[in-house]
Amino acid sequence: MVEAVSIVPTPALLKGETGDWELVIGLEVHAQVTSNSKLFSGAATDFGSEPNSQVSLVDAAFPGMLPVINEFCVEQAVRTGLGIEAEINLRSVFDRKNYFYPDLPAGYQISQYKQPIVGEGMVHVDLPDGSVRSVGIERLHLEQDAGKSLHDQHPKNTYVDLNRSGIALMEIVSKPDMRSGEEAGAYVRKLRTILRYLGTCDGNMEQGSLRCDVNVSVRKPGDKLGTRCEIKNVNSVRYLQQAVDYESRRQIEELEAGRPIKQETRLYDANTGTTRSMRSKEEAHDYRYFPDPDLQPLQLTADYVARIKATLPELPDAKRARLESELRIAPYQARVLVAEKESADYFEAFVAAVAKRTGKPLQDIGQDCANVVVTELFGILNKEGKPIEASPISADALASLQALKMDGTISGPTAKKVFEEMFATGKDAAAIVEEKGLKQVSDTGALEALVDKVIAENPKQVEQFRGGKETVITFFIGQIMKLSRGTANPGLLNELLKKKLQG
Amino acid sequence: MADLCDLTLAEARDGIRAKKFSSAELTRAHVDAMISARPLNAFISETPVIAKAMADESDKRIARGEARALEGLPLAIKDLFCTKGVRTTAASHILEPFVPTYESTVTSKLWADGAVMLGKANLDEFAMGSSNETSYFGPVENPWRKPGDNRARVPGGSSGGSAAAVAARFALGATGTDTGGSIRQPAAFCGIAGIKPTYGRCSRWGIVAFASSLDQAGPMARTVKDCAILLRSMSGFDPKDSTSVDMPVPDYEKALTGNIKGLKVGIPEEYRVDGMPAEIDAMWRRGADWLKAAGAIIKPVKLLLTTYALPTYYIVAPAECSSNLARYDGVRFGLRTKGDDLTGMYEGTRGEGFGREVRRRILIGTYVLSAGYYDAYYLKAQRVRALIARDFANAFNEVDVLLTPTAPSSAFARGEKSADPIAMYLNDVFTVPASLAGLPGMSVPAGLSSDGLPLGLQLIGRAYDEETVLRTAAVLEEAAQFEARPPVWWKQ
Amino acid sequence: MALDKATVTKIAHLARLRVADSEKDSLAGELSNILTFIAQLDQVDTTGVEPMTSVVAMPLPRRPDVVTDGHQQADVLKNAPESTAGFFVIPKVIE
Numbered sequence A: 001m002v003e004a005v006s007i008v009p010t011p012a013l014l015k016g017e018t019g020d021w022e023l024v025i026g027l028e029v030h031a032q033v034t035s036n037s038k039l040f041s042g043a044a045t046d047f048g049s050e051p052n053s054q055v056s057l058v059d060a061a062f063p064g065m066l067p068v069i070n071e072f073c074v075e076q077a078v079r080t081g082l083g084i085e086a087e088i089n090l091r092s093v094f095d096r097k098n099y100f101y102p103d104l105p106a107g108y109q110i111s112q113y114k115q116p117i118v119g120e121g122m123v124h125v126d127l128p129d130g131s132v133r134s135v136g137i138e139r140l141h142l143e144q145d146a147g148k149s150l151h152d153q154h155p156k157n158t159y160v161d162l163n164r165s166g167i168a169l170m171e172i173v174s175k176p177d178m179r180s181g182e183e184a185g186a187y188v189r190k191l192r193t194i195l196r197y198l199g200t201c202d203g204n205m206e207q208g209s210l211r212c213d214v215n216v217s218v219r220k221p222g223d224k225l226g227t228r229c230e231i232k233n234v235n236s237v238r239y240l241q242q243a244v245d246y247e248s249r250r251q252i253e254e255l256e257a258g259r260p261i262k263q264e265t266r267l268y269d270a271n272t273g274t275t276r277s278m279r280s281k282e283e284a285h286d287y288r289y290f291p292d293p294d295l296q297p298l299q300l301t302a303d304y305v306a307r308i309k310a311t312l313p314e315l316p317d318a319k320r321a322r323l324e325s326e327l328r329i330a331p332y333q334a335r336v337l338v339a340e341k342e343s344a345d346y347f348e349a350f351v352a353a354v355a356k357r358t359g360k361p362l363q364d365i366g367q368d369c370a371n372v373v374v375t376e377l378f379g380i381l382n383k384e385g386k387p388i389e390a391s392p393i394s395a396d397a398l399a400s401l402q403a404l405k406m407d408g409t410i411s412g413p414t415a416k417k418v419f420e421e422m423f424a425t426g427k428d429a430a431a432i433v434e435e436k437g438l439k440q441v442s443d444t445g446a447l448e449a450l451v452d453k454v455i456a457e458n459p460k461q462v463e464q465f466r467g468g469k470e471t472v473i474t475f476f477i478g479q480i481m482k483l484s485r486g487t488a489n490p491g492l493l494n495e496l497l498k499k500k501l502q503g
Numbered sequence B: 001m002a003d004l005c006d007l008t009l010a011e012a013r014d015g016i017r018a019k020k021f022s023s024a025e026l027t028r029a030h031v032d033a034m035i036s037a038r039p040l041n042a043f044i045s046e047t048p049v050i051a052k053a054m055a056d057e058s059d060k061r062i063a064r065g066e067a068r069a070l071e072g073l074p075l076a077i078k079d080l081f082c083t084k085g086v087r088t089t090a091a092s093h094i095l096e097p098f099v100p101t102y103e104s105t106v107t108s109k110l111w112a113d114g115a116v117m118l119g120k121a122n123l124d125e126f127a128m129g130s131s132n133e134t135s136y137f138g139p140v141e142n143p144w145r146k147p148g149d150n151r152a153r154v155p156g157g158s159s160g161g162s163a164a165a166v167a168a169r170f171a172l173g174a175t176g177t178d179t180g181g182s183i184r185q186p187a188a189f190c191g192i193a194g195i196k197p198t199y200g201r202c203s204r205w206g207i208v209a210f211a212s213s214l215d216q217a218g219p220m221a222r223t224v225k226d227c228a229i230l231l232r233s234m235s236g237f238d239p240k241d242s243t244s245v246d247m248p249v250p251d252y253e254k255a256l257t258g259n260i261k262g263l264k265v266g267i268p269e270e271y272r273v274d275g276m277p278a279e280i281d282a283m284w285r286r287g288a289d290w291l292k293a294a295g296a297i298i299k300p301v302k303l304l305l306t307t308y309a310l311p312t313y314y315i316v317a318p319a320e321c322s323s324n325l326a327r328y329d330g331v332r333f334g335l336r337t338k339g340d341d342l343t344g345m346y347e348g349t350r351g352e353g354f355g356r357e358v359r360r361r362i363l364i365g366t367y368v369l370s371a372g373y374y375d376a377y378y379l380k381a382q383r384v385r386a387l388i389a390r391d392f393a394n395a396f397n398e399v400d401v402l403l404t405p406t407a408p409s410s411a412f413a414r415g416e417k418s419a420d421p422i423a424m425y426l427n428d429v430f431t432v433p434a435s436l437a438g439l440p441g442m443s444v445p446a447g448l449s450s451d452g453l454p455l456g457l458q459l460i461g462r463a464y465d466e467e468t469v470l471r472t473a474a475v476l477e478e479a480a481q482f483e484a485r486p487p488v489w490w491k492q
Numbered sequence C: 001m002a003l004d005k006a007t008v009t010k011i012a013h014l015a016r017l018r019v020a021d022s023e024k025d026s027l028a029g030e031l032s033n034i035l036t037f038i039a040q041l042d043q044v045d046t047t048g049v050e051p052m053t054s055v056v057a058m059p060l061p062r063r064p065d066v067v068t069d070g071h072q073q074a075d076v077l078k079n080a081p082e083s084t085a086g087f088f089v090i091p092k093v094i095e
């Protein structure tokens, strides 16, 4: 667990005609729970199926249908709550949130209003300048997802698909603790990382497994909170930052023109990068929440929570701290390594395999291994636009290359070449080294023969050396490396050359 | 052979097993009676073809010696229970075209025990009413008439079609549902027995919801024993209903020992409400005397919040109904009226599809839940409800069962109260408190009023103690010797 | 507790119920009577009383995370007033 660094962020002020403005942002993140079946029905949750094929009569709210809760979704919510250092409420209540919309079949959403399953918590957000900032979590509650309305399939009609209807969501509500689009983006990225570490949400924003509603308001520094607008449909971190930038500018312009901000729901349009008022949400909402009489309150025991806590994986903050302290990895690389669960898993498997092959303690090999993964592997993966899961070099294969380098079988420059070959062909390091004869030549006899040959063929350069121009030694090294196709052990070669040239 | 329709359900069961008659014969007799009783308007859908097929299947079973608990016995099913392939309307225009692709748990259990479906019985629209006058398919008429007065009388509600079908002897028994008295009050008005078991005894899965925290299915039949037989088949844990209770179902028929010696029977004085007819009070006292004569100990008990039960109910039930009925929006099933846009479609469909009483309750429910009113109404009502439940719990520390009248009047004339919702609501004054507390309650025919109409007495028991309720009810029934029958005016 | 015509209009819209204008006055009257009737509860002292959320004495049952339902597109759409290509069809919604 990382100590909270600061809760009150330093405001990044925005310039307006009338002076500086401070931006205040809070986020509601809807995270689809990773589960096989829905929150209150036994229908599947797979993405992209035939319309209305994953619908139980419960999800379509047929007369007489009743909800029965999925125990795994409850567990996932508790797990997530523990992962964001939050209070778990041993008694929570499911309420009905009543409103009419065609993708909400019952005319109400089963949600949690006054007594959510998870209370206040904290997420430590990593900012680009390397600092860490803590964003407060107001609550996390379980609720049902809605179906999907397709508005663009037909000129006069809307089509409704209920496959998504009833999938479990965790709504994670932050406090208004963020002060820039960048911070909001970093918060979402970090939250997503935590969810993925926990395995409670796959975090796929394109498929809508993770969705953000952003509350934006502006104020003069030191003033009380301004009127906020809620922006919906923000489905990437980049859009989030764009939406915040656009919306804050809009609000400042409105206020500076003397027009008060109207509290409303706005829709982000990714095509134009703008936000606009949502007509369908124009009227004031009155959700008429009340406890769902079909479901008794959910009671958990402290023991149940403790059992889940005992199974929590190491989370990114803790992992990063351990990489820095135990593996002596520099903060920058540690941070890059833990940002994605898959990267961290890869790295940890890699470093463990290297330690096993070389018998060296982790603290001695950590930084070098980190360099290989962050610089070499991530570099080439980024260039090719591949995720770590698609790496043609497995952690174990990379470890065998690293071990060859560390025990002197191949030189550093050779290792780089072998790495590229491995990436391109998927072959293993030993085979490439063998096939191409890339073993470092550390045999004094063999090297001596090469040195003698080159000295004999280049009398002019020998002259220069002996005349005091010692830098000409690089010429000899180059020649010998060329002849040995880079396999000459550079240390040994240097030693030999000096001896013979001076000789 | 005596008229097969005069048999009780238990007699018919025993007769079939003894092969005195077949289910086909029994069912045909009831189908014929059902058709000749159409003037009562007790059914929304008759299912004679299904009845015949089920009866034939039963006869095959009986021939193989595989008779089940309700083998071959024709029943009326309240049209609030979803029946697979058979239109289910909840007596509402909005569900007029609805044919479920699924079968309610309770009816599934009845069919699994061999029962035969005669048809879908009429009711108040969405079970909202106490007179069966709010059905989109027209009112049900009570088979009973006041001697010398041919005006139609209401059968009570909401399970009025079920009660009428059983009272007029064209169903051996029927399913009902009871939210605030909808089994007990029509049973009393029609001179039959009916039990609302403890909330959670019968699964609500597949029953069109009215007020979820109150709705409970139960049987209606001409004798307590028949109710006991049916209740056993209808009850039981259902993993599809989170409020269904996971407890073994007793053999209720065995509970009818006739022995109530030493049983403590409570008389809640608060049920002696203003304006209660003297003859109902007299009937109540007579009932207590009968139980006393059978060896019970009669004790006065206090249920101080009784008068607040109705106002509590008329907050809780409409609130829940306003939400439960939101799904009838013209999108996935039922009626749809054309609209210029989505809101137009919603408002038109719902405005046209729901009748006046249903709309009234949706509006009240919407209002009491709306911003600024929730605490004052809904939350307040749920607190009073907790106090009402506590009152009962205290009473049951002192007594085993409570005896009260079922309704404050006998069956009234059609149209007499339909103009005044509050007057109509007052019908449920004695049945609603047990509903709020989730307790089992049963109405037993106890005699006739001075104008020749049936009157019922109610027994209320501890949670999950239907056995004591049924046992006591059978003793009352035995003492009352209620043998009066409605005049058969409907057969031309 | 009197409820006026404007309030009837407002809650009728919240409940998506079309109520004819001619009906509103009489409805307001009926609803007001009901509200007066239920206002009796004000006489009950409920200080410190927990509101009743459920009469069921059993804890909330939980089911295992297993796919047991779905794959019934035809049944789901069977009662639909209008459907096409596996979708429910409704008048166009403008966001």
Ligand SMILES: [Mg+2]
Pocket (backbone or CB within 6 Å): A028, A171
């Ligand atoms: Mg929200």
Ligand SMILES: [Zn+2]
Pocket (backbone or CB within 6 Å): A030, A143, A171
């Ligand atoms: Zn939400």
